[in-house]
Amino acid sequence: MSARCIMVLGTSSGAGKSWLATALCRHYARQGLKVAPFKAQNMSNNARVVPDLAGGMGEIGAAQYFQALAARAAPEVRMNPLLLKPEADTHSQVVLLGQVSAALTALPWRARSAQVWPQIAAALDALRADNDVVVIEGAGSPAEINLMDSDIVNLRVARHADARCLLVTDIDRGGAFAHLYGTWALLPEPERARIRGFVLNKFRGDAALLAPAPEQLERLTGVPTVAVLPMRFGHGLPEEDGVFDDRPVAAAQPLPVLQAKMASSEGVVSTSSYSKDSSLDRAPRRIAIVPYPRISNLDEFQPLKNLPGVQLTWARTPAQLAGADWIVLPGSKATAADLAWLRAQRLDAAIAAHAGQGGAVLGICGGLQMLGEALIDQHGVESQGEADGNVDGNAPGLGLLPLVTSFAPHKTVRRTQARFGPATGAWAPLAGVPVAGYEIHSGHTAQHPAMAAKGDVAHELIPHIAWQNTAGNVLGVYLHGLFEDAGVLQALFGAQAPTLDAAFERLADEIERAFAPGVLQAPIGP
Incomplete structure (x- = not known):
């Protein structure tokens, strides 16, 4: 053939x-x-975990992952052999056939092609x-x-x-x-x-x-x-690389209007596209995502855009966070640099105020790391030089979870299946819910020992993957793909988004x- x-x-x-x-x-x-x-070659911080050629797991660009699903094929690293993941304005991490290559990352752009x-x-x-x-x-x-x-x-x-x-x-x-x-x-x-x-x-x-x-x-x-x-x-498809349109798909209107259209013969939305129950009455109406410069895996939020009654927006200023039911800190390819950006925009105080008033906060991967007490970078994984703003990878976190993250040169790349423990507060609907997703991160996160000695302990909902604060309104997870899991959507929103296959x-x-x-x-x- x-x-x-x-x-x-x-x-x-x-x-x-x-x-x-x-x-x-x-x-x-x-x-x-x-x-x-x-x-x-794809340049993107939107990546997915797929089988590599050595029997392990590797990364490819999200666009080729979804194209493989459209082709009814199993995604694998040959479909995107070279992935460049921008870490700063002047350099990118190079992933060859699913695995990070330090040697290629160190080469100038034009010198890579022959190799x-x-x-x-x-x-x-x-x-x-x-x-x-x-x-x-x-x-x-x-x-x-x-x-x-x-x-x-x-x-x-x-x-x-x-x-x-x-x-x-x-x-x-x-x-x-x-x-x-x-x-x-x-x-x-x-x-x-x-x-x-x-x-x-x-x-x-x-x-x-x-x-x-x-x-x-x-x-x-x-x-x-x-x-x-x-x-x-x-x-209905996840966004193209680096592009995000925050116009909602099904959620441009308040839920009662949407339901009226569903019931109308002239409606533009079919009831067959969604399953829903009364738990939508308690579901969040407005979810604000903070889009730092090196945001990663923005494609995982597409299902939220497809849900009825949910408004998904980017929030780049404190004013844009006002009125949000949830604040989401997404993944980042440069956690320390994006945390510094977040502080420069004065978003840190706005997020802390939201959490202090009982508002729900979710951190995913890099966002989880930001929510902790400290970032420790002994190996220079997150540090950036003068050309990229002299960012030190060692930094205080937002202090919303009593955790500390240490960065290591080795990257965790794997698919993960787990079950949430006894979640409480805003995230109580997740208690006992099984979830499947993927992990791509260099940091290792654990309880801050000094804070634990004082009685401030993060509640570990999934070992080494998910933690919640005592008040129950702040949740941090390493798992990407949370909102692509049908069980999670049903638990949190009482609804299902249209399937990718339909798109x-x-x-x-x-x-x-x-x-x-x-x-x-x-x-x-x-």
């Missing part, structure tokens, strides 16, 4: 490559084909040998001429896979036809022939008004515009309606 390859390139980041690749994965899977996604290309090519070749179709996602733009000599993710991959390419652009930004033409014009002559179709994404209005631009563009380039995809809000089906339906006849079949035909 040697898979046919279709590649999604973009005129820029955020053009729609990730979601279009996801939709294509489900489309080809629905044809009864064996499908795998691939992205040679990693053999592994990237081998991963792609192996996927092609095992599948009928490989859907490849590019990165940024293929016309970044300053990077072409060290390219390992766009044109070099397209050549290696002999891929047929679609070039997608975000028409909502304006200048879409110039973006498409300029990208095509900057490609080397042989690579232009790989572009089999232009795709206009995020279009609002009457597509007939685009004429005669698509025809003029085809005369200039020889490439047809093969699809016009509508602007969509609330497609994949809708995306496939959408592209099958939008693409010109025969276009989607062409890459896998004879």
Whole structure:
């Protein structure tokens, strides 16, 4: 078997490559084909835990994880062989085939390509040998001429896979036809022939008004515009890397209005999308998430956006925390630096005031570490130099949990199943609830011994993973994926979000309606 390859390139980041690749994965899977996604290099702090090649666990970008699910394939490290996780403005942690590589992390950006290309090519070749179709996602733009000599993710991959390419652009930004033409014009002559179709994404209005631009563009380039995809809000997929739209999907309206629409024949929301019970009456209405500069795994909050009666917002200032039922401190790729940022925004005092008044606070992974009394960094894991603000990894925490975190060079990467112990207060609905998720962290957290001697003890709800304060309103967990667990959603909200599989089906339906006849079949035909 040697898979046919279709590649999604973009005129820029955020053009729609990730979601279009996801939709294509489900489309080809629905044809009864064996499908795998691939992205040679992903730069993102949104990562998922998957099997590696040595029988252990490793990390890949979240986008390829979800594309694998859309393809009805088991996610694994070959689907994203190189993952760059930004830790500061001037450097990223390099993850090769699921594992952190200190040697590659220390190399300059351009010096890495020669060393990693053999592994990237081998991963792609192996996927092609095992599948009928490989859907490849590019990165940024293929016309970044300053990077072409060290390219390992766009044109070099397209050549290696002999891929047929679609070039997608975000028409909502304006200048879409110039973006498409300029990208095509900057490609080397042989690579232009790989572009089999232009795709206009995020279009609002009457597509007939685009004429005669698509025809003029085809005369200039020889490439047809093969699809016009509508602007969509609330497609149900986790956010694209580094992008967060805090417009709610199902929760833009108060719950009574939403329920009225569900009951109406004219309603835009179907009752089949959700299961609900009377516990929604006590569920939080507004959840504020603090988005520090190095936030990680923001995709795990997508289910909250899909829940009825819940408003999910970013809070970057103390004023934006006002009125929140919950405050969530998410994961961080640079906990000490993000804690320093949080203090600089004076969010620390606002969070403490919220907790002091009995408001619920949840810290996940790096957020858990911030909630403790202290961060200890004897190995310099969290420290940053002058170029990145001279951040010391040793720092006092927010003091909302009597815990201390010590950072170590070795990273914990694993999937975890557990059961919550006797939770109390705001988090009492979690008591006894089984939960499945994943861990990606370098810190090790434990009870602060001096505080324990004085009687201030954190209540450990899951050994080494979850702790709660005595008052019951502050909870810290190392487990990512909490809100992707159906049991947790039911316990906390009395509701279930629409499934990811339903979102994949809708995306496939959408592209099958939008693409010109025969276009989607062409890459896998004879």
